[in-house]
Amino acid sequence: MGFYSITSEQTLPITLDEAWDFFSSPSNLSKITPKEMGFIITNTPSPKMFEGQIITYKVSPVLGVKINWMTEITTVKKGEYFIDEQRFGPYALWHHRHSFKPVPGGVQMNDEVNYKLPFGILGDIAHAFFVKNKLKHIFAYREKVMVEMFGVLK
Numbered sequence: 001m002g003f004y005s006i007t008s009e010q011t012l013p014i015t016l017d018e019a020w021d022f023f024s025s026p027s028n029l030s031k032i033t034p035k036e037m038g039f040i041i042t043n044t045p046s047p048k049m050f051e052g053q054i055i056t057y058k059v060s061p062v063l064g065v066k067i068n069w070m071t072e073i074t075t076v077k078k079g080e081y082f083i084d085e086q087r088f089g090p091y092a093l094w095h096h097r098h099s100f101k102p103v104p105g106g107v108q109m110n111d112e113v114n115y116k117l118p119f120g121i122l123g124d125i126a127h128a129f130f131v132k133n134k135l136k137h138i139f140a141y142r143e144k145v146m147v148e149m150f151g152v153l154k
Contacts, residue, residue, distance in 0.1 A: 002124045003093070004132070008111040008139040011103060012146055013153045019100050019107040020079050024049045029057075031149075032142040037061060042068075049073045049082060061090065061134060092116040092123070106153045111139065 012019065022028055026045040033039040038060035045055045053073040058066045069089035076082045079100065086094030093116040101108050117123030117131060 002127060003114070003116050004127060005115075006111075006113045006132070006135050006139070008143070009108065010143050010146060011106055011108045011153045012150045013106040014150050016079055016100055016102045016107045018150075019109060023098060023100070023109070024076075024078075024082065026053075026055050029055075032145050033059075034138060034141045037138070038064070038066065049076060051076050054087070055084075062130070090118075092118040103153075 025047060026041060026049060027047065029041065030039050038058065040058045041055060042058055043054070043056045045053060051073060055071050055073070057069045057071075059069055060066050067090050070087045071084045071089070071094070072087050074083050074085050081097055081099040083098075084094075084096045093114070095114045097110075097112045099110040099112075101110075113135070117127055119126070
């Protein structure tokens with residue numbers, strides 16, 4: 001059954017420290033998630049991420065149906081990257097690496113998500129007709145919000 005990847009790259013006119021400070025704060029997740037997803041953090045995570053941190057959410061990816069999701073921050077290399085992995089939620093596998101590197105005039109952020117859906121062939125069909133496009137929409141929304149917040153690298 002299908003194993004999928006999606007990547008995203010964005011360059012912003014902020015420092016590496018500013019980017020790290022923003023993205024390493026779990027409370028900022030709701031700012032970069034489309035409102036129609038109904039994203040709500042349901043526990044009280046530490047203000048700054050750390051290895052082993054558990055974050056729980058409710059999210060409504062389709063038709064307002066609320067789904068519980070739990071991720072663990074499995075790896076943190078301050079100023080370079082962090083990884084979150086699903087422990088419970090809508091995917092059979094979710095591994096998301098967020099990377100940061102300074103570039104002239106700003107910082108380049110890269111995301112790589114490797115994932116697998118449950119339900120075998122039904123999951124593959126859902127991916128083709130819905131999930132792939134939903135994930136692309138989420139990353140496009142995030143890119144738009146980041147430009148609104150931080151501007152465009154010139």
